[in-house]
Amino acid sequence: MGIGSRQSQRSTSETPAGKSEPCKPYFQFMPGDGDMHLKIGGELSLSTLPQIWPPIRHGLRRRRLGNLTLDMSHVVCRDSACLALVSEIRRRAAVAGGKVNVEGVSPALNDLLEMAALPDAKAPHLFPPKPPGIVIRLGEKVACTLAEAKAMVAFVGEVCAAFVWAAFHPRRVRWGDLAAACEKIGADAVPITLLLGLLIGVMLAFQSAEQTERYGVRTVIPAVVAIAVTRELGPLIVALLMAGRTGSSLAAELGTMKVDQELNALRAMGLDPVRFLTVPRVLAALLMAPLLCMFCDLAAVIGGYTVMAYHGMNFIHYLIQAHQSLNWPDVFGGVGKTVLEGLMIGMVGCFCGLRTGSGPRAAGDSATRSVVMSILIVVATDGCFGVIYYFMRI
Amino acid sequence: MVDPSADPKLADSSTSPSTCRLEQPEPDPIVEVQDLTVQYGGQTILEGVNFQVHPREVLVIAGASGSGKSTLLRHMLGLETSTRGKVLIEGEDLAAAAIDDRQRILRRIGVAFQSGALFGSMTVLENVELPLRTYTNLSGRMIAMVALTKLQLVGLAEQAQKKPAELSGGMQRRAGIARALALDPAILFLDEPSAGLDPFTSAELDQLILALQKLLNMTFIIVSHQLPSIFAIADRVLLLSTEKKTIVAEGDPTELRDSSPDPWVRAFFSRQPLEHHAHSADSSNSVPSRNGGARPSANHRGKP
Numbered sequence: 001m002g003i004g005s006r007q008s009q010r011s012t013s014e015t016p017a018g019k020s021e022p023c024k025p026y027f028q029f030m031p032g033d034g035d036m037h038l039k040i041g042g043e044l045s046l047s048t049l050p051q052i053w054p055p056i057r058h059g060l061r062r063r064r065l066g067n068l069t070l071d072m073s074h075v076v077c078r079d080s081a082c083l084a085l086v087s088e089i090r091r092r093a094a095v096a097g098g099k100v101n102v103e104g105v106s107p108a109l110n111d112l113l114e115m116a117a118l119p120d121a122k123a124p125h126l127f128p129p130k131p132p133g134i135v136i137r138l139g140e141k142v143a144c145t146l147a148e149a150k151a152m153v154a155f156v157g158e159v160c161a162a163f164v165w166a167a168f169h170p171r172r173v174r175w176g177d178l179a180a181a182c183e184k185i186g187a188d189a190v191p192i193t194l195l196l197g198l199l200i201g202v203m204l205a206f207q208s209a210e211q212t213e214r215y216g217v218r219t220v221i222p223a224v225v226a227i228a229v230t231r232e233l234g235p236l237i238v239a240l241l242m243a244g245r246t247g248s249s250l251a252a253e254l255g256t257m258k259v260d261q262e263l264n265a266l267r268a269m270g271l272d273p274v275r276f277l278t279v280p281r282v283l284a285a286l287l288m289a290p291l292l293c294m295f296c297d298l299a300a301v302i303g304g305y306t307v308m309a310y311h312g313m314n315f316i317h318y319l320i321q322a323h324q325s326l327n328w329p330d331v332f333g334g335v336g337k338t339v340l341e342g343l344m345i346g347m348v349g350c351f352c353g354l355r356t357g358s359g360p361r362a363a364g365d366s367a368t369r370s371v372v373m374s375i376l377i378v379v380a381t382d383g384c385f386g387v388i389y390y391f392m393r394i
Numbered sequence: 395m396v397d398p399s400a401d402p403k404l405a406d407s408s409t410s411p412s413t414c415r416l417e418q419p420e421p422d423p424i425v426e427v428q429d430l431t432v433q434y435g436g437q438t439i440l441e442g443v444n445f446q447v448h449p450r451e452v453l454v455i456a457g458a459s460g461s462g463k464s465t466l467l468r469h470m471l472g473l474e475t476s477t478r479g480k481v482l483i484e485g486e487d488l489a490a491a492a493i494d495d496r497q498r499i500l501r502r503i504g505v506a507f508q509s510g511a512l513f514g515s516m517t518v519l520e521n522v523e524l525p526l527r528t529y530t531n532l533s534g535r536m537i538a539m540v541a542l543t544k545l546q547l548v549g550l551a552e553q554a555q556k557k558p559a560e561l562s563g564g565m566q567r568r569a570g571i572a573r574a575l576a577l578d579p580a581i582l583f584l585d586e587p588s589a590g591l592d593p594f595t596s597a598e599l600d601q602l603i604l605a606l607q608k609l610l611n612m613t614f615i616i617v618s619h620q621l622p623s624i625f626a627i628a629d630r631v632l633l634l635s636t637e638k639k640t641i642v643a644e645g646d647p648t649e650l651r652d653s654s655p656d657p658w659v660r661a662f663f664s665r666q667p668l669e670h671h672a673h674s675a676d677s678s679n680s681v682p683s684r685n686g687g688a689r690p691s692a693n694h695r696g697k698p
Contacts, residue, residue, distance in 0.1 A: 046530050046540070046578065053536055079578035079610055083547075084540040091539075108609045115602060116543045118551050125554040126538050128517070359559030360514045 023076070025052040029059055035067040035101075038089070041074030049081040056085070057092065066098040073104025082109070083116040087123065094121035148355075155274075155351045159282060162275045166283075177280035185246045185281075186288030190295055192245075196237055197296035201225055201303025204233070209307060218311065222318050223325030225304035230326060230334045231389075234297040236382055239341040242289060243374035247349040250281055251370035254353025255363035263354070273354060282346035289342025290335045297334070329394045337385050341378050348374045422485070424449045424581060424613050425470065429479035432465055439465050441639035443479070445632055449580075452607055452614040454624050454647070456662070457634030463617045464508070466634070467585055470615065471505060472496070483581070501529055504574035508585040510566030512558035518545065518569045519554035525576040544572040547602055549595065564591045568599070575606070582606075584616045588623045600626045621647075621665055633659060 025042035038059075040052070070089060075082060090100045102113060132140070166173045208224045254277060257263055263273050305318045352370035356362045423446035430443040439462045447453050455463050468474045470481050472488035480487050483499050491499060512521045522541035526532060532540065545551045548568040550561075558566055567587065574582055588596040600623050606612045618624060624631060624647050631650060633643040635658075643650050643659040651663035 046526075046532065049536060050532060053533075077609065080543065080547075080575070080606075081540065081578075084536065084543045087543050087546075088536075088539050106609075108605065111601075112547075112605050112609050115598075115605065116546050118542065118546050123539070123542060123551075125519070125551055126542055128555050357559070359557070362559070 024048065025075075027052060027056055027059075029063070035069050036063060037069045037071065039071040039074070040085075043076045043078055044082040044085065045078035046081045048078075049085065053085060053088070056089065060089065060092040060096075066096070068093050068098055068100045070100050070102045071104050072102060072109075075105075077109060080112070080116075083112060086113060087116060087118055090118070090121045091123045091126075151355065152351060155354075156347065158274045159278055159347055159350075162272070162279050163283075165275060166279050174276065174280050177277075178284055181281045181284030182288055184249070185242070185284050186291055189241065189245060189288070189292055193238060193241060193292045193296050194299040196241060197229075197234065197299030198303035198306075200233055200237060200296075201229065201300035202306055204228060204300070205304040205307035209311065219313075219321065221308060222301075222304065222313075222321035226301055226322035226326050227330060229300040229304075230297050230330050232334070232382075232386075234300060235293050235334045235337045235341065236378070238289060238293045238296050238338055239345065239378040239382070240375060242285065242292070242342060242345045243378055244371055246285055247345045247352075247370040247374040248367040250285075250346065250349030251352040251356075252363050252367040254350055255356030255366040258354065258356045259358065259360075259362055274350075278347075278350040278354075281350055282343060285342045285346030285349075286339060287342075289338040289345070293335050293338040297331075333385075333389055333394045337382065341381055344377050344381065345374045348377060423447060423482075424451075424484055425615065426482040426485075427466075427470065427479070428482070430466070430469060430476050430481065431478035432462070432469060432474075433477045438639050440469075440634075443634075443640055445641060445644065447581075447613060447615055449613055450607060450611050452603065452616065452627050452629045454616045454618055454628040454631045455634065456617075456619050456624060456631055458619075458636050458662075461634040461636040462639065463619075463634055464585060467583060467615070467617050471503070471583060501577065502580045504577065504579035504582045506567070506571040506574040506582070506584045506587060508567070508589070510558065510563075510568075510570035512566055512569055512573070514558050517555050517557060518550065518561065518572075521558070521569060522573045522576050525573065529577055541572075541576060544575050545569070547575065548572045549598060564595065567591070568595070571599070578610055579612070581613045581615065584614065584618075586618055586620075587616060588618065588620045593622075596620065596623060597626075599623075603627050621663065624663075633662065 023043035025040065025044050025048050027041070028039045030037040030039065038056070040056075042048070042052075044052070068089065070086065072082070072086075086100070086102060093100045102110075105113065131137075204225050205221055208221045209218060212218045212220055212224075254263075257277075266273050266276055301319075301322055304322075305313075305315060308318050309315070349370045352366045352373065353363075356366040425447035427443055427445050430440055431438070432440040443466065455466060457463050465474075469476050469489075470483075472481070472491075475489060480489065484502065486495065486499055488496060488499050512518070513524070516524070519538065519541055522544050523537050526537045526540055530537070542551055542554055545554050548571050550565060550568055550572060553561060553565060553569070558569065561569065567590070571584065571587060574584070588599055591599065603614055603616075604627055607614060614627075616627075628647050630645060631643070631647045632641050633650070634640070635642040643654055643656060647663055650659055652660075654660050654663075
């Protein structure tokens with residue numbers, strides 16, 4: 001066990017015949033008048049603690065422990081390891097229903113021992129609380145989801161009311177914030193939108209080229225690209241891009257403001273965060289989504305031409321083909337979808353941001369939740385529009 | 395680290411064998427700041443700061459807001475590179491040390507940041523356990539008990555299984571101090587430890603610092619402008635000036651308050667409004683400015 005004893009007489013077998021290593025920790029169990037007596041000596045530190053801790057614990061476990069007198073008069077504390085050892089001995093004694101009386105310590109060490117004495121000697125906080133069962137966790141999850149849904153509905157109502165208020169008080173709307181949000185959500189996203197649209201157009205034309213070649217109808221490719229992109233792919237790509245880019249950004253921005261108590265400051269000044277912060281941002285998302293969609297559609301059509309140029313089609317001929325295949329309802333149906341999707345992405349981003357919890361990870365969690373919710377809502381909305389357009393024969 | 399003979403109370407009561415007694419602490423400074431100059435973007439924050447910290451000393455770095463206290467602390471910890479000068483920890487330059495040496499030096503240092511800087515994904519107990527798991531070979535149970543004891547020293551044992559986000563700001567700061575204490579460092583750096591704490595907790599923290607200094611021979615370097623704490627615990631205070639960008643006063647806080655020749659220093663430690671101090675100042679015709687310089691007094695300028 002590595003415990004050197006400097007005691008000439010040993011009352012228990014826990015202290016083996018010691019070599020004369022002067023500062024090694026040692027201990028002795030000695031039966032007293034009814035109470036157990038434990039004597040500890042030597043140099044105690046974090047590095048020497050492992051030499052003495054396990055055998056003392058083993059010794060305490062073996063004995064029917066009642067009250068214990070702990071003699072520390074021969075201990076030299078090199079660091080606070082002795083505090084932990086005393087706490088452990090007290091914990092063992094408390095679990096067995098006994099108490100520990102510490103003797104032989106200097107006033108300074110006694111003060112420190114008093115400060116380190118655990119409020120409950122059994123140290124229940126040493127162990128993590130038992131996690132709740134699966135049924136309870138499931139119930140909590142369902143309750144949490146329902147509460148979230150209820151809050152979302154309430155938030156939608158608040159935003160609608162804020163828009164009505166903004167319509168009647170246009171001079172109190174923060175138009176500067178709206179411009180900044182439009183730049184961030186719209187203008188800053190144009191390059192990535194154009195790139196995505198271009199690549200989508202290229203891929204679509206390539207895929208179509210191989211299939212149409214089998215039937216000798218390669219000339220339909222401009223129509224395929226134009227219709228697919230304007231009706232479905234353009235709006236969907238832009239909505240997904242906005243869900244990832246704008247939704248997370250709004251949630252993180254408002255979430256950080258909440259963590260930094262800026263929202264509380266607004267409320268304390270009598271300003272409604274929904275009117276003050278949400279209206280410009282949601283309005284910007286609503287306005288920028290169709291514009292980005294049009295940029296995406298245009299880039300995709302041009303991307304499709306790069307493939308057709310490879311196959312020898314004239315650019316004017318390509319444009320005429322694409323134009324003839326499109327109807328206004330195709331274009332407006334696609335762009336119109338993005339208005340609603342932009343509105344929803346903006347609202348979800350702001351909702352998640354305003355419901356941010358506390359702590360350093362809260363803003364990041366809100367951003368993640370916003371992206372997931374936005375993508376789910378975008379895909380669901382897109383599906384609904386597909387059904388509606390089918391029955392409306394658009 | 396402990397030398398019972400160095401503490402009369404310990405020496406009186408200790409019956410420990412003489413073989414267990416340790417050598418006297420070396421008189422060399424444990425921390426030495428040499429000609430430290432810090433500039434950010436051409437703006438000078440600190441200019442030619444020189445001082446030493448001796449073992450078992452409680453040194454408080456005080457000064458007006460923006461005087462560079464926290465900047466000085468970051469440079470002492472080697473977290474930032476200075477424009478000129480260096481900081482020696484136990485004779486070694488932390489900023490210039492190789493990675494292995496740096497680890498060894500950092501093992502001897504504990505730092506408690508102003509915000510607590512706890513890891514949000516861990517419980518409070520796990521936060522305090524982290525240095526012990528990294529640097530010691532103690533078993534899991536020992537580590538947990540050592541960490542819990544450290545938390546109890548700052549009055550947080552009952553919050554051990556909570557996440558930092560569930561604690562108040564003051565509790566987070568105390569948990570940060572417990573984590574800094576985990577390895578019983580030779581030098582403990584505390585950034586505004588008692589700011590925002592209630593008077594009882596603040597006084598308990600002062601007691602803890604004194605007890606650790608007395609029993610475990612820790613050296614404390616504390617950034618603070620909490621005057622009650624400074625008077626309670628500081629062996630020596632360094633006062634930084636925003637205008638002069640360096641140390642303008644150094645010594646025992648009570649002596650500085652009562653007999654400093656600089657009216658601004660006396661005003662700082664007397665916690666008096668500057669104008670009031672100007673009227674009561676008898677040794678100077680100048681009014682101390684908020685930043686540690688001096689401007690002509692109202693009387694001197696002929697105002698009623």
